[in-house]
Amino acid sequence: MSSGLTESEIGWKLRTGRWQRPMRGVLVTHSGPVTDIQMMWAALASIGPGAVLGGASAASLDRLRGFDRGPLVVLVDAARHVAPRRGVIIRRSRYLGSDDVHPRRLPPRTRLPRSVVDMANWAATEDDARAALAAAVQQRLVTVAELRGVVEGRRPLRRHRLITDTLSDLDDGAHSVAEMLYRTIEKRFDLPAGQRQKQIDAGGRRYLDVWYEPWRVWVEIDGGYHREASHWWGDLARQNAGVLQDRLILRFPVHVLRTSPALVAEQVTAALRQRGWHPDL
Template sequence: MTEAEIRWKLRSGRWQRPMRGVLVTHSGPITNIQMTWAAVESIGVGAVLGGASAASFDCLRGFDGGPVVVLVDAARHVARRLGVIIRRSRHLGSDDVYPRRLPRRLPRRLPRRLPRRLPRRLPPRTRLPRSVVDIANWAQDEDDARAVLAAAVQQRLVTVAELHRVVERRGSLHRNTLIIDTLSDLGDGAHSVAEILYRKIENHYGLPAAQRQKRIDADGNRYHLDIWYETWQVWVEIDGGHHREARQWWNELARQNAGVLQDRLILRFPVHLLRTQPERVADQVATTLRQRGWKPNL
């Protein structure tokens, strides 16, 4: 086609140009996948999706949405694109990037970025472990950084070892200490941000170390206890958003009742209390443990 023909297609509305150097050859709404392709192709060779934009194609739940994030080599100068966040990196080798790849498996509910029928080709992007570490490193606050690391492991999309390898390759990061500490906690069995926060309360206020996600048999069923002090038979339960679902709520009540019948003393805290009033949580747990015979090291 000649340039005149292309200009006519654009003027008449038959085609669209969402970004410099990219043409969409239809007049209908531009899909999210088309916009991510447009961002990558507009920036050119070596550009890849990163962070949440990349992770959404690998089925990470709860972190999709927002502007398209594109990674380029640190030496490149790239002009701004509307609706695109451009980040630079010195580490974009084959260990961190795969060019075109379909998701390993599809979740029951696809992220909002993905249509029900996936195209045969998806944009080049960072591998999921790299994407997760980048999201944590770029997060607005520390809780968000911990949340994405815990979510990726909890959803069984990545392992702690895979995330550790990314951090080692990257070298010093903006949130290097927080990421390493969080991965250490996750590797020890803390599978949620709430449990990580509780571990910090234990360390700061001198509480004994509890078992995490302890499996017990009670009332003919098998349960997991969030925080379990076996010596003193004290169980600490941390309530997050998932406890609001009716079926989950009843399961929690049945589990709690079974624990009471076996002489387990149960304390329950909302997750926000661990963030906002850690001293109150520590005081109540310490008082309960002392009532059951714990003697703190003075």
């Protein structure tokens, strides 16, 4: 054996727990917990030459926050047939050239724009797909132009239309799934386009989620069900300041944007009409 140990000696170390075999053909020569990065290297070594990390597994190494849970994702050339590995999703791709795989970063992985587009394309739901794209742009790790470049070179994508529409929304300044859901409601129900993240002076610098300036109507979108007390009071203080400055305020949780868009549109329409908006003018 190249390790200097016989098969029986290696077997004894494995049976007694001194060593571990986290993946087929790979040994870890300690008895402690196998770290995430060790599992990544083990998966790549087990699958063999040309294998690279992809999707969320690659993106998390490149500092994308909020998507580091779930099984490892490994990409191999489309011509390869690889047996399943426990805890690993193996995907085949015809696009694993230098434009897609980073030439120097270790463990080997796809470039971040490619990783993010793959995350959106493989996501379990459309909201998850939008969230991956929005998070990468909002965290200032990639640009919309970089993501578009990947999409243009990767046709067809299963979610091509959704991804391109989401990138258009992000290019227009929507930086969260909630903002994109609301933008969809505006377009579907022929509402005027409100300003996003409008900065105002309301007892300090504040940003309004959606602001209809001509009618002084403010729409606030609540993203979380459980908020820290300081955040909760900050929201109330901002709303109180808005009321004192003659702003008409409507608040909607994200799930209502998704499940009851007609109700949201009805209430926003009523608020705008109350302040003088006429859709036909």
